[in-house]
Amino acid sequence: MSQTDHRMDRSVLIFSLWGVLGFLGLGLFLEGMQRDLWSVSAGGVALIVLAFVAHIIVNGVYDTGFSQGEAALGIGAYGLLGLVFVFSAIGGTMTMADYYAGLTLFGVLAAGFLAYLFTRHGLRGAFSRFHIKPMDKREERL
Amino acid sequence: MIWLPLYGLFYAIATLYWARIATRANGDYQTYFSAGHALAPWMSVLVIAGASLSGWALLAGSAEIGRNGFGLPALMQAGIALALPGVLFFKRIWLLGQRLRLSSLTELLRAYWGSEFLAAFSAVVAVIFAVAFAGLQLRALSGLAADLSGGMVSREIASVLLGLILVSYVVIGGMRAVGALGTVQAVLAASAVVVLAAFALVDAGGFAALNAGLARLAADPATAGRFLVAGVIQFTAGIGREAAAGHEGTALASLSFAMALMGVQASPMIMKVVLSTASPRGFAAGQTWVMAGAFGALVAFCMATVGAVALIDPAHGLGGLLAGLSPWFSAWLFIGLLAGVQLMAGLALLAAGEALVRHLYKPWFHSTLSRRDTVTLVRVAVGLGLLASLLMQALTPVALTLLASLALPLAFQLSIPLLGMTWLRWMTPPAVVTGVGFGIAGVLLTEPFGIAVLSFFGLDLPWGRNPWTIHSAAWGMAANLAVTLLVSAFTQRRGFGEEGQEARRFLFGLLGGNPRVRALRSTAWSVTLAWLFLALGPGLIFGNYAFADAEGHWVLGMPPIWGWSLMLWVAGVVLVWFLSYKMELASPVLVDVPAYEPRPKLPRRQGEAERERRRIALITLAIGFSLAVIAALSFGQA
Structure with missing residues (x-):
């Protein structure tokens, strides 16, 4: 099987996972907020976490990590939803159940993201993923 | 919305x-028709199952049961x-x-039969x-x-x-x-x-x-039949002619x-x-x-x-x-x-x-x-x-x-x-x-x-x-x-x-x-x-x-x-x-399945034969259409 076919197989799996678990999780999360039921929203968060876990397993099977596009999309969506949450909280339109549901989502995702980085790259390695060294320091190592 | x-x-x-x-x-076009015969087996399995069942089952199958009940159990055996x-x-x-x-059924039928x-x-x-x-x-x-x-x-x-x-x-x-x-x-x-x-x-x-x-x-006699198979066969003239x-x-x-x-x-x-x-x-x-x-x-x-x-x-x-x-x-x-x-x-x-x-x-x-x-x-x-x-x-x-x-x-x-x-x-x-x-x-x-x-x-x-x-x-x-x-x-x-x-x-x-x-x-x-x-x-x-x-x-x-x-x-x-x-x-x-090598044949010039076929196809179409119109006008119903 060619490298292209290999990449396509992985992408098909990722699309399928997020198309089902991600969107269903989002739906449950919103349903919980609409009905003021934290437990339903937490069920949605659990599905989203399950999608992440499945994504990491697929990455493991195909011996790869998150692609740049996936990372950008994930971090972008996280940031956008975070902004919506912060503005809604400031606007005072949220109930306590909404508030806890939001905190659960962002808290669990942030904790999960850090746990992923630390387990995959180690403490120092995880820091290095974001630490951009100045050009002269890089040249010193050469 | x-x-x-x-x-x-x-x-x-x-x-x-x-x-x-x-x-x-x-x-662009080299492997457009068959994906280079490289479709992964697990993908083909899902595509075949999905194409055969998913849309039809929900749209037509559930509507049939919703309308007529369980009298057609073959619906539920569709997977088998x-x-x-x-x-x-x-x-x-x-x-x-x-x-x-x-790479297609049409080709296979032509080649085999x-x-x-x-x-x-x-x-x-x-x-x-x-x-x-x-x-x-x-x-x-x-x-x-x-x-x-x-x-x-x-x-x-x-x-x-x-x-x-x-x-x-x-x-x-x-x-x-x-x-x-x-x-x-x-x-x-x-x-x-x-x-x-x-x-x-x-x-x-x-x-x-x-x-x-x-x-x-x-329990209602008017709807009880929706839960029963209506016999082995009924010798009716068919839907639109005679109700079973x-x-x-x-x-x-x-x-x-x-x-x-x-x-x-x-x-x-x-x-x-x-x-x-x-x-x-x-x-x-x-x-x-x-x-x-x-x-x-x-x-x-x-x-x-x-x-x-x-x-x-x-x-x-x-x-x-x-x-x-x-x-x-x-x-x-x-x-x-x-x-x-x-x-x-x-x-x-x-x-x-x-x-x-x-x-x-x-x-x-x-x-x-x-x-x-x-x-x-x-x-x-x-x-x-x-x-x-x-x-x-x-x-x-x-x-x-x-x-x-x-x-x-x-x-x-x-x-x-x-x-x-x-x-x-x-x-x-x-x-x-x-x-x-x-x-x-x-x-x-x-x-x-x-x-x-x-x-x-x-x-x-x-x-x-x-x-x-x-x-x-x-x-x-x-x-x-x-x-x-x-x-x-x-x-x-x-x-x-x-x-x-x-x-x-x-x-x-x-x-x-x-x-x-x-x-x-x-x-x-x-x-x-x-x-x-x-x-x-x-x-x-x-x-x-x-x-x-x-x-x-x-x-x-x-x-x-x-x-x-x-x-x-x-x-x-x-x-x-x-x-x-x-x-x-x-x-x-x-x-390993080796490709079959057919015996070499002399290439034939097809141009003249193809032109002739095109002409015959057009004439056949025209005559067929005319005959259909004449038959419909002569014997057809308004």
């Missing part, structure tokens, strides 16, 4: 993403009925395709699937989209939008896009079926409440409907996926665990649940259920349905476009057409096929329905040539060609399309649709099989062409037979016939009463015929496993 357009946008972006990825992998032909054909057809380096008639017929079947069968489902989906949008989008606009999404990825990405995106679509569609059944159960107040509602219907006692759902109606379903697996679109698959390793697992097991369960339980909810309260059919959900859920479920229907429609359009251009137009009229131009023309044909479908959806929905109902029974007639190619070596080319011709006549004479056409020309048949409560697929097959047997008996000396002979030598040399399998042959026949008798045949009568006590109470807490169907679905999965693995009908063959 922001969620439906938003999710629709996500879906459209995903399809275009896959179209782009696929076209880059294709090198579809797996059986797959077990029988897929491995051997794949081997033949590899040996002869062919040496018949242009069979090639043309398979192309016609592909077109009917693409334009009418898929068009009918897209039309139902467009109506659903219009309802969900609260009237913001009309059915016609929804049709066009859904059609544009569909045609974009098929035209750009070809088989690779259809295969890769089709896998995602199959997963989405299957998940949507499960979630919809869960919502239906919640809506009904749980499984016990659902069955309590069904029990109330069963109770309802049309007899045991033979179930058996013959299951035959129609089997037509999907013999259709050019499913064979396209089989022949584009990289290896036969997935066929056994695919037919056993995915088609019969997982998708079979979706049909036997989830589709039946959605239908049962609609049976109790018709307002809670598919549309009513979706409208009653939160907008994010109804939007996601709609996308799941859309994915299921577009998977089948995309595949059918590609198979039809390829059959028309690459397998009919090119060899008959324009053999010098380059590969790039062939792909371009196929893309145009795909677009035109969709346009025809959209126009029929909007302007002639009745004709669309009549044409769509021909797809399955006509495709089932291809089972005989496939049986001859893979198993029954004594069938001869003249017998198979004549048999299929009679099969087509049998179907047309018992389908509303044929009856309406004959009536237009002034010939009123004394029967209607499904005479004797038997589906046209079975009438066609009876004629097909009888003629094939008879003509084969008289034409045994007629030989095959060079490629046909090679295919027979190769297949029967490679799969000559293993003593262990031969010892199990009688067991296999016995259990298969027993299952067919009990699950689809006259044995269904037992299901009316098997799980009811003397007072008529339901022992399982559900309609006895539903319980019977679920029990026989489990038995069916075991049967498919036995046939696939123990009888080695679909088990993997781990041999």
Whole structure:
């Protein structure tokens, strides 16, 4: 099987996972907020976490990590939803159940993201993923 | 209502993403038709199961149960009925395709049987699937989209939008896009079926409440027949001529409907996926665990649940259920349905476009057409096929329905040539060609399309649709099989062409037979016939009463015929496993298949002959059209 076919197989799996678990999780999360039921929203968060876990397993099977596009999309969506949450909280339109549901989502995702980085790259390695060294320091190592 | 357009946008972006990825992998046109025969086995398994079952099951299957109840148990055995032909054909057809380096059913029929008639017929079947069968489902989906949008989008606009999404990825990405995106679509569609059944159960107040509602219907003499199979057969003149006692759902109606379903697996679109698959390793697992097991369960339980909810309260059919959900859920479920229907429609359009251009137009009229131009023309044909479908959806929905109902029974007639190619070596080319011709006549004479056409020309048949409560697929097959047997008996000396002979030598040399399998042959026949008798045949009568006590109470807490169907679905999965693995009908063959090298021939100049063929085709068309008009004017009815 060619490298292209290999990449396509992985992408098909990722699309399928997020198309089902991600969107269903989002739906449950919103349903919980609409009905003021934290437990339903937490069920949605659990599905989203399950999608992440499945994504990491697929990455493991195909011996790869998150692609740049996936990372950008994930971090972008996280940031956008975070902004919506912060503005809604400031606007005072949220109930306590909404508030806890939001905190659960962002808290669990942030904790999960850090746990992923630390387990995959180690403490120092995880820091290095974001630490951009100045050009002269890089040249010193050469 | 922001969620439906938003999710629709996500879906459209995903399809275009896959179209782009696929076209880059294709090198634009080099592997457009068959994805370089590199479709992963697990993908082909999901695409075949999704295209065969998902969209149809939810749209048509649940509506049928919602309208007429459980009187047609073949619906609930769809997973097994579809797996059986797959077990029988897929491995051997794949081997033949590899040996002869062919990538579609039309090519295989031409190479093996040496018949242009069979090639043309398979192309016609592909077109009917693409334009009418898929068009009918897209039309139902467009109506659903219009309802969900609260009237913001009309059915016609929804049709066009859904059609544009569909045609974009098929035209750009070809088989690779259809295969890769089709896998995602199959997963989405299957998940949507499960979630919809869960919502239906919640809506009904749980499984016990659902069955309590069904029990109330069963206690009412006016609706009690919806939970019974109406006898083995009823000798009526058919729908539109004479109503059956109770309802049309007899045991033979179930058996013959299951035959129609089997037509999907013999259709050019499913064979396209089989022949584009990289290896036969997935066929056994695919037919056993995915088609019969997982998708079979979706049909036997989830589709039946959605239908049962609609049976109790018709307002809670598919549309009513979706409208009653939160907008994010109804939007996601709609996308799941859309994915299921577009998977089948995309595949059918590609198979039809390829059959028309690459397998009919090119060899008959324009053999010098380059590969790039062939792909371009196929893309145009795909677009035109969709346009025809959209126009029929909007302007002639009745004709669309009549044409769509021909797809399955006509495709089932291809089972005989496939049986001859893979198993029954004594069938001869003249017998198979004549048999299929009679099969087509049998179907047309018992389908509303044929009856309406004959009536237009002034010939009123004394029967209607499904005479004797038997589906046209079975009438066609009876004629097909009888003629094939008879003509084969008289034409045994007629030989095959060079490629046909090679295919027979190769297949029967490679799969000559293993003593262990031969010892199990009688067991296999016995259990298969027993299952067919009990699950689809006259044995269904037992299901009316098997799980009811003397007072008529339901022992399982559900309609006895539903319980019977679920029990026989489990038995069916075991049967498919036995046939696939123990009888080695679909088990993997781990041999390298070298390409067959035909004897070198002197190239012939085709230009003059092709010009002559074009002229004859045009004259034939003109004369045919004129004769039809004259006949209609002379004998036709207003």
